[in-house]
Amino acid sequence: MSDTNFDLVVIGGGPGGYVGAIRASQLGMKVAVVEREHLGGICLNWGCIPTKALLRTAEVYHLMQHAEDFGLSAKEISFDAKKVVERSRKVAGRLSGGVGMLMKKNKVTVFDGQGALAGQGQVKVTKDGKNVAVLKAKYIMLATGARARTLPGLEPDGKLVWTYKEAMVPDNMPKSLLVVGSGAIGIEFASFYRTMGAEVTVVEVMNRVLPVEDEEISMLAHKAFEKQGMEIVTGATVKNLKIGKSNVTATIEKGGKAEKVTFDRVILAVGIVGNIEDIGLEKTKVKIEKTHVVVGKYSETDEPGVYAIGDLTGPPWLAHKASHEAVICVEKIAGLTPHALNTSRIAGCTYCHPQVASVGMTEAKAKESGRKIKVGRFPFIGNGKAIAMGDDQGLVKTVFDADTGELLGAHMIGSEVTELIQGYAVGMTLETTEQELMETVFPHPTLSEMMHEAVLDAYGRVIHV
């Protein structure tokens, strides 16, 4: 029987839990992670990573279809859906194995099973209904994540009506697809399937796609998707799904009018709910609000010694938020003095085509906050590298506080912007003003030059437009 006394027990081995465990180990704690399914969590196994593998396939496929634009010729371009999925699964598998190695290397004990709070300072681990162990811990971190939300009348059946999980492993490509919800998850699948040839319809209840993004970016994305042949219906809801033998008939309601449309497949991407069940919260003081655990600045719950991080807690529901939150939580437990998480400096990335990335406040939010602002814009069409890449559609936009020069937000759409946004995020974390960004020498030729120009533009100093 292995040792069951720990300084910290983490329930859930996703990007929040395992990163927190490693940090705790670095700080000299004796740590265990309880994981019910696979290390790396949804992110690594059924989320961020495998979708990126699929989207890479779509990108290469798209380039092959446009080979002529680059002076190349490619004939009889086709794909094997099985192999596409296989590649995606391999990538996920490789990384999950990597997390296992990291746990070993950092002397984190991993328990295979479902973890649940079992009295003060105790975590019970069960597997298939059988008790595996009872762990004692000074501190417990809940990192059980979230799962797809379902709405009444919109329940997945796993065959024709999918959640992200089934959507990631199609046995063949549907001819027609309905995506319900145009957040990051919905739009990434819509983009993937559209590029691979499916007729895709996206229904969004809000008045624009990617509704958390800056409105200008949403509009540009909307136009780009439509140009690719996607059908987008905003301000609409899917009332009902009638599942047939090989297709699904959806009732789409917009402006009081209902319309019935039939699709091969439906993907539900209408948000997430926290995994608050079966982890022993009932007998604790841990507070729940709308399926998420309520925590303080340093992830502490109302139950002494119990902490919660990541998707299980409040937004933004992003893997990198979970990781960082876990690190802060652990450092606080260890007696260090980390800054609490500033969610306004967490970048969000959507890997559709064209990509969308942003950090901080949208222009509208910045205005709402009562600040005087300066806004800068720079289009991809003015950037040499973008033109050379054959990808000259897109925009970089900055929002500054006019009084202090604080970079309040940055919003981008276009090729590779998900790799660019961290530049602004670093600047925000270092509390840059426009001056430091202007004084930074951006290498030529890169897409990043647009980040410089978008800052210059906010102050009337743009060069290349």
Added chain:
Amino acid sequence: MPIHILMPALSPTMTEGTLSKWLVKEGDEVASGDIIAEIETDKATMELEAVDEGKIGKIIVPEGTEGVEVNNPIGVLLEEGEDEGDIGDVSAPVPVVPAPKAEPEPEPEPGSAPIEKALPAPAATAPRTAPAVPLSGDRILASPLAKRIAANARIDLAAIKGSGPNGRVVKADVENAFSGGVTRSAAARVSSADVPDFGQAYTEVANTNVRKVIARRLLEAKQTVPHFYMKVDFVIDNLLSLRKDLNGQDGADYNLSINDFVIKACAVAMRKVPMVNASWTDDAIRMYENVDISIAVATEGGLITPIIRNADQKGLLAISTEMKDLASSARDNKLKPEEFQGGGFTISNLGMYGIKEFSAIINPPQSAILAVGVGEQRPIVKNGALAVGTVMSCTLSCDHRVVDGAVGAEFLQALKPLIEDPLSLLL
């Protein structure tokens, strides 16, 4: 080829100056050594000599221009056989920055001999912008945004505890400070923008360089030097009678002042308690090997402190003569930098104005200043009985980082017999 007359570096630390007056005009013939212009530096007006003979071909920088950077061409000298056509393009290669502008930074190295160098001063610098929060001492770690917000709100960053890495002040710290009521920075308080206009009538007298230096240095001293004060009364009847004897000697062509005695007495006392002849630095207390005493002299342009160097080695007569020369040069604005830069201790005497006593601000980077009041007849207790004595009150201001109370007291204790029984000074 025509010779460019350059803005001279009149002291090792001078970066710019005011071209106050041209003494020649275009077309004038000059000989090597002729005085051609007057240059006002931070503390004094200096004469500019021609280094070659020739004809003044062109005056590039007009007189009255402030902030002319060192090594900027200010005029052109034509040599024999050259005429105006040889001058060519003389539009100043480095732009002449009109006033007002950042102050030069005169940071005299006390105790070290002034460096006379014939080589060009450091390359002319671009106009410097004042730091958002001008404070002396250690660099304050702060994010650019924190600095900007603090500067906008005129909050003193030094008063804010940083919560970032290595105590870096971040935005949140400054915002928290808003509620905490942190002191606003001094720079804000002295900036003209902060002087409200209540509609009173006024005229504005432009600040001379000397005025600006006084303002900056004394503000810095009062803000950054922890002052404390000790007062002592000296009975100077013996000193007065000795002075009378010496001045009354046959053939005496001198007139020793009370201040000359005070200078000499301080010099001797400084040798006994050398800690008052020292400067604070972050790493060490710098104790000066020479006894150089700065003497406050009022001039029309403002206060200046010429130095009696090696005062402990000089006799009363030598001190007296030198003091008269220095004071007269100071009033004529003719002090050379080495005559006022440095010093390890200052004496400020307002006795001639009938001031009974006052507390002076330390002259940084020195650590002590003696404020001397008037010598006047006061009732004193002598051998248990009331008597009349001539009493002079003096106040020593000390930088507590260097001079502790006991050390300051020791100095005054050493000074007292030297002033009250000054015969020993003659030894």
